[in-house]
Amino acid sequence: MAKITLDNLAHSYLPNPTSEADFALKELNHDWVDGEAYALLGASGCGKSTLLNIISGLLHPSQGRILFNDQDVTLAPTAERNIAQVFQFPVVYDTMTVRDNLAFPLRNRGADASYVAQRVDQIAKMIGMEAELNRKARGLTADAKQKISLGRGMVREDVNALLFDEPLTVIDPHMKWELRTQLKSLHHEFGHTMIYVTHDQTEALTFADKVVVMYDGRVVQIGTPQELFERPAHTFVGYFIGSPGMNLFDAKIDGATAQIAGVSVPLGAGYRPAGGKVQVGVRPEFIKLSAAETGVPARIKRVEDVGRHKIVRLDVAGHEISAIAGEGDSIAADTHAITFDPAGINVYADDWRVAPEGEAA
Amino acid sequence: MTLILEGVSKTVGGETHIYPTDIALEKGTMNVLLGPTLSGKTSLMRLMAGLDVPATGRVIWNGEDVTGMRVQDRKVAMVYQQFINYPSMTVYDNIASPMRLLGQSRDEIDRRVRETADLMKLTPMLDRKPLELSGGQQQRCALARALVKNAGLVLLDEPLANLDYKLREELRAEIPKIFEESGSIFVYATTEPEEALLLGGNTAALWEGKVTQFGPTPSVYRKPVNATTARVFSDPPMNFLKITKKGGTLAFGDGQTVDVTDGARNLPDGTYTAGFRPNHLELSPHVAGAMAFKTRLTVTEITGSETFVHLDHHGERWVGLVHGVQALQPGQDLEVYLDPAHVYIFGQNGELVAAAPYAEAA
Numbered sequence: 001m002a003k004i005t006l007d008n009l010a011h012s013y014l015p016n017p018t019s020e021a022d023f024a025l026k027e028l029n030h031d032w033v034d035g036e037a038y039a040l041l042g043a044s045g046c047g048k049s050t051l052l053n054i055i056s057g058l059l060h061p062s063q064g065r066i067l068f069n070d071q072d073v074t075l076a077p078t079a080e081r082n083i084a085q086v087f088q089f090p091v092v093y094d095t096m097t098v099r100d101n102l103a104f105p106l107r108n109r110g111a112d113a114s115y116v117a118q119r120v121d122q123i124a125k126m127i128g129m130e131a132e133l134n135r136k137a138r139g140l141t142a143d144a145k146q147k148i149s150l151g152r153g154m155v156r157e158d159v160n161a162l163l164f165d166e167p168l169t170v171i172d173p174h175m176k177w178e179l180r181t182q183l184k185s186l187h188h189e190f191g192h193t194m195i196y197v198t199h200d201q202t203e204a205l206t207f208a209d210k211v212v213v214m215y216d217g218r219v220v221q222i223g224t225p226q227e228l229f230e231r232p233a234h235t236f237v238g239y240f241i242g243s244p245g246m247n248l249f250d251a252k253i254d255g256a257t258a259q260i261a262g263v264s265v266p267l268g269a270g271y272r273p274a275g276g277k278v279q280v281g282v283r284p285e286f287i288k289l290s291a292a293e294t295g296v297p298a299r300i301k302r303v304e305d306v307g308r309h310k311i312v313r314l315d316v317a318g319h320e321i322s323a324i325a326g327e328g329d330s331i332a333a334d335t336h337a338i339t340f341d342p343a344g345i346n347v348y349a350d351d352w353r354v355a356p357e358g359e360a361a
Numbered sequence: 362m363t364l365i366l367e368g369v370s371k372t373v374g375g376e377t378h379i380y381p382t383d384i385a386l387e388k389g390t391m392n393v394l395l396g397p398t399l400s401g402k403t404s405l406m407r408l409m410a411g412l413d414v415p416a417t418g419r420v421i422w423n424g425e426d427v428t429g430m431r432v433q434d435r436k437v438a439m440v441y442q443q444f445i446n447y448p449s450m451t452v453y454d455n456i457a458s459p460m461r462l463l464g465q466s467r468d469e470i471d472r473r474v475r476e477t478a479d480l481m482k483l484t485p486m487l488d489r490k491p492l493e494l495s496g497g498q499q500q501r502c503a504l505a506r507a508l509v510k511n512a513g514l515v516l517l518d519e520p521l522a523n524l525d526y527k528l529r530e531e532l533r534a535e536i537p538k539i540f541e542e543s544g545s546i547f548v549y550a551t552t553e554p555e556e557a558l559l560l561g562g563n564t565a566a567l568w569e570g571k572v573t574q575f576g577p578t579p580s581v582y583r584k585p586v587n588a589t590t591a592r593v594f595s596d597p598p599m600n601f602l603k604i605t606k607k608g609g610t611l612a613f614g615d616g617q618t619v620d621v622t623d624g625a626r627n628l629p630d631g632t633y634t635a636g637f638r639p640n641h642l643e644l645s646p647h648v649a650g651a652m653a654f655k656t657r658l659t660v661t662e663i664t665g666s667e668t669f670v671h672l673d674h675h676g677e678r679w680v681g682l683v684h685g686v687q688a689l690q691p692g693q694d695l696e697v698y699l700d701p702a703h704v705y706i707f708g709q710n711g712e713l714v715a716a717a718p719y720a721e722a723a
Contacts (some may be wrong), residue, residue, distance in 0.1 A: 043525050057672060143398070172397045172554055173596050177680070181671055184660050188691055199525045206669060226686045229665025240527060241665060284665055305579050306558045308640035308682070327640075330717070351385030 002160035002193060004055065008064035011050055015060070025050045026218045027063070032161075034069075035191040037184075039204035041242070049165065051214070052197050056163055057081050068160050081160060082263040086153035088166040090145035098129055101137055102151050109156070121346040123151045126182050127133035142170045150179060154186060161193040168203060180207060201241050213237050229283070230344070235351040238281050244311060246346075247287070247321040249296075251280040253347060261317040263296050268342025269356030276350035284311070286344025287323035295337030303331050314338065362388035362513050364546055367373045369408055371416035378404045380571045381417060386546045391537060391562030393578065394550040396593055400567040402550035409438045409548060424547055438507035439516040442523055444499040446491040452478070452502050453487040459510045473509050480539055481505045494538040498530040508543060516523045517538075521556075525668075533559050554596045558582060583720035588636060589710040597639045597669070600679040604635045604706070611635075611701075614675055619652055622701050626714035633714065634707045639669075641703035642681035644695075651698040658695045661687065672697065 011025040020026060025047045028033060032038060040048040053059035057078035064301050065074045073081055084105070093101055102120045111119075124130045127147040132140070137148060138353030146167065153162060168176045184207060187194055198204050204211050205225040213221045213228065213236070221233040232238035252259040256270045265280070287313065289298075296316060303325075304311040310325045317340070323338060325331060347354045364386045371379040379401050386392050394402040403571040407413040408420065411432040420428045427435060436457070446455045456477060460470045478484045481501040491499050500520060507515055537560055540547045545669045549560060557564045557578055564582075565575040566589070574581050574590040585591035604611050607630050610618040621628075646653070656672040656679065663669075668687040672695065674681040681697060689695065706715040 043527060141399070173554075174598060176396060177597050180662070181660050184662065185691075188660075199527075201526060202664060205664040225663045225665040243530060244526075283666075304559060304561075306555055307582055308638070 002068045003034040003070070004161060004193065004247055006030045006032075007067065007086060008060050009054065009065040009066060011054060011059065012275075013059045024217050025054070025061075028219055030212075030219070032193060032195065034193055036209045037187045037194040037207060038196065039208035039211045040195060040197045040214060041199070041201065041204040041240070042210050043199055046214040047217040048214050049091045049195050050217075052163060052165055052195065055195065056085060058081060083154055083161050083163055084153045084156070084159045085163045086149050086165070086167045087171070088169050090142065090149045090170075091152075092137045092140075092145045092148050097134055097136055097138065098124070098140075098148060099133040100175050101148050102133075102155055105152055119155060119157075123155050124223040126154075126186065128178065143172060143175055146170055147175075147179065150183070154183075154192075159192065161195060164194070164196040166196075166198055167196075168200075176203075183207065201243070205241070209327070210242075213240065215240075224226070231346060231353065232281065233353050235279070235281060235348055237284070238346070242283055242285075244284055244322040246281045246283045248279045248281050248348070249319075251278055251318070251347075253278055254278075258347075261296050265296065265340060266342060267345055267347065267356070269358070271347055271354060271356055274347070274349035274354045279348045281346045281353075282340045283344055284322040284324040285322070286341040288339045288341070289314075289323060289332065289335045290337045290339050292333050293336060295339040297336065298330065298338045300333070300335050327333050331345070337361070362546060363421075364409060364493070364514060365421040366408070367419045367421065368508075369415040369420060370527070371404055371408060371413060371417045376535060378570055379408065379415075379677045380393060382572050384565060384572060384575055386548065386563075388546060389540075389544050391540050391549065391560055393557040393560055393564040394548060394567055395552075395554065395557045395564050396567030397548050398553055401570040402567055402619075403515060403518055404570070405567070405572075406439070406518055406548060406550060408518055409514065410439060411435050422612045426553060436510075436513040437500050437516065438510060438512035438514070440442075440500075440503050440507045440518065440520045442519045444491070444503045444523070446502050446506070448490065448492055451488055451490060452483055452494070455491065456487075456503055456505045458485075459506055463510060473511075477505045477509045480508070480542065488520065495528075496524055496531065499522060500532070504539075511543070511545070513545055514547045515543075515547050517547065519550050519552070522552075537561055554582075554594050556593070564594070566593045568593055576722065584704070584716050586713050588634065588707045588713075590705075591636055591705060591713075595638055597680040598665075599636045599705075600640055600642070600677075600681075601634050601636050602674065602677055604633050606630050606633060613652065615654065617652065619650065619701050622704065622715065623718050628706070628714055632709075634711075635716075636705040636707060637699055637703050639680045639682040642670075642679070642683065643700075644670075644681075644683050644687065646698040648700045648702075651700050654697050654699070656695050656697055658689055658691055658693050660691055661689050663687075670695065670697075 006028050010027040011021050012023045014022050017343050042048045054061050102123055103116050106116045124133055194262055196207050210222055211228055212219055215236040220236050228237055228241050249260045253271050256267050258265045258267055298314040298316045301313045301315050309327055312323045312325055365384055366384045368381040370381045396402055408415050411430055414429050419426055456474045457470050478487055483501055491502055521532055542608040562579050564578040566573045568589045574586050582594050603614050606628055609621050611621050612618045652675055656674045659673055661668055663686050668683050670681040704717040705717045708714045
């Protein structure tokens with residue numbers, strides 16, 4: 001296991017980058033703590049694969065260093081980094097049995113036969129393929145092959161880190177549950193440093209101790225799922241995490257009060273004057289519907305029943321916003337206004353969160 | 362416009378891919394085929410489209426038997442998981458191509474292309490090539506090609522599966538609006554229960570080549586007629602446990618009993634399977650008469666607003682989805698609560714014998 005340090009790291013695919021916009025990965029300093037599970041989350045093209053490829057050694061960064069346990073590996077080839085990788089699509093030897101596929105990374109490094117047998121049994125149990133150990137991989141479903149790939153990624157106990165690149169894309173929702181839970185148990189049990197790249201918020205949040213959110217080549221927030229949910233550092237984090245994402249209201253801020261759509265809204269905390277485009281962000285979970293005349297004027301457009309709760313779409317000053325109501329809640333047709341739970345209010349200036357006065361940095 | 366399948370089945374070699382199926386789809390409806398991979402969604406769509414000839418049964422289109430009629434001779438459009446566009450043509454020409462094949466007039470083609478592009482928010486991109494577009498825009502272009510010719514039957518086979526999560530969310534919200542404006546019959550295949558709920562309309566649950574239930578989506582979700590449908594239409598999966606009914610009480614595996622719920626009153630005494638959804642499990646009793654279960658916590662997963670708890674209940678694996686962030690340690694004992702109003706009861710063959718009282722009230 002290893003601590004992984006990114007020191008002044010940046011990457012451009014252009015030979016002579018001149019401006020920040022030329023960098024696919026903007027400058028980044030970060031320690032990946034030994035034994036933690038991280039998710040790298042972002043939309044296509046945000047730079048998350050670039051970062052993963054630099055860590056694995058498939059790509060040499062155009063600036064900065066990468067260290068494993070304080071040792072510089074910036075230019076070291078992948079094979080010398082002692083990492084295991086699992087990709088989006090299965091990498092499996094069709095002509096080998098499931099057992100031999102799982103044993104391959106161990107035999108390749110000369111592990112002794114009794115250890116290989118015991119470890120392969122353990123991994124097979126974890127991925128639920130004990131019954132198929134002696135059959136050839138050829139003809140197995142994509143699901144089963146990807147389970148073998150995951151098993152192969154995890155079979156070695158002595159790796160510095162485990163890197164996963166969208167490993168569950170080809171897996172059915174029901175099986176995703178199984179595999180994600182197993183990965184998580186495995187992490188508890190063995191304490192590997194894990195880095196898991198995905199565009200799926202549920203996968204990222206449920207898998208990781210800390211989620212690294214990337215947007216346009218930049219890391220915009222690193223935090224626990226709770227921090228990302230309650231205190232999004234950037235409006236992108238508010239939008240990308242949560243389903244539906246955070247609502248944004250144009251606002252004027254005066255101390256502990258915001259003016260939204262012509263109405264005064266208490267913020268629950270005081271703010272210093274901020275420049276630029278000022279907005280108030282409130283997640284759908286923190287919005288209450290009100291039949292009274294107090295609150296921000298709103299009109300119901302439609303209600304979507306998604307089973308365990310309802311999503312209420314409302315019109316507020318010409319913008320669509322969303323609120324979440326319980327499965328059994330009835331939605332009053334005479335809803336005139338919405339109110340906010342002050343615990344769920346954040347203030348943004350030019351898309352970055354402004355800390356209220358008195359908040360510990 | 363109606364599409365009726367009468368006893369339609371499909372076999373390949375000796376293997377049955379679709380068991381004899383009866384289903385009727387009406388004009389202007391959204392019909393979701395929900396099931397895991399290999400449950401028969403694509404096979405059923407191909408039979409509807411006429412891409413495959415059924416082994417048995419008849420396909421009736423507007424009262425006319427079209428079994429065996431070639432797909433080219435039917436008014437069908439299909440969109441696949443992979444975006445299929447012509448890379449060398451502009452977005453305009455891509456959208457126009459299905460109409461040009463039908464030999465329609467230049468004016469009519471231009472009117473429809475612009476109308477459809479507007480609906481799919483592609484108007485500013487009409488002069489670009491598909492590869493200059495984002496993934497979401499490419500799939501919008503493929504959807505526009507399916508919509509432009511006003512086909513009576515539009516088949517969408519997991520059309521959003523290859524898109525980023527957030528793009529999927531956006532298009533998913535738009536698709537029901539698009540279909541409201543066209544009078545076609547839409548069929549939409551997905552593996553995701555939440556997608557079915559968001560699309561609304563009707564849902565057919567599929568499992569191993571059989572349609573296990575077909576009806577209005579919220580009703581299939583809240584009143585599954587069997588345990589298979591309940592399992593297919595629950596993500597995370599529904600939890601199950603064995604129960605015994607004796608007189609006026611239901612006894613659970615760990616010895617506790619509760620008063621029999623309304624729907625179960627007339628059931629003969631015997632052993633049944635109770636099922637409940639993960640989001641109905643709670644960490645504190647919210648109603649009088651809630652059942653309490655002693656479990657062991659195996660894993661927690663925190664999403665920020667909610668926590669998934671994976672539990673071991675005397676060897677049964679359960680999942681709970683509870684509000685808020687819960688600081689719990691794997692391996693600890695955890696008492697969980699369940700309102701009997703949220704319990705479904707299934708018989709020996711998996712058929713529903715008593716719906717959850719809350720669903721009956723809904």
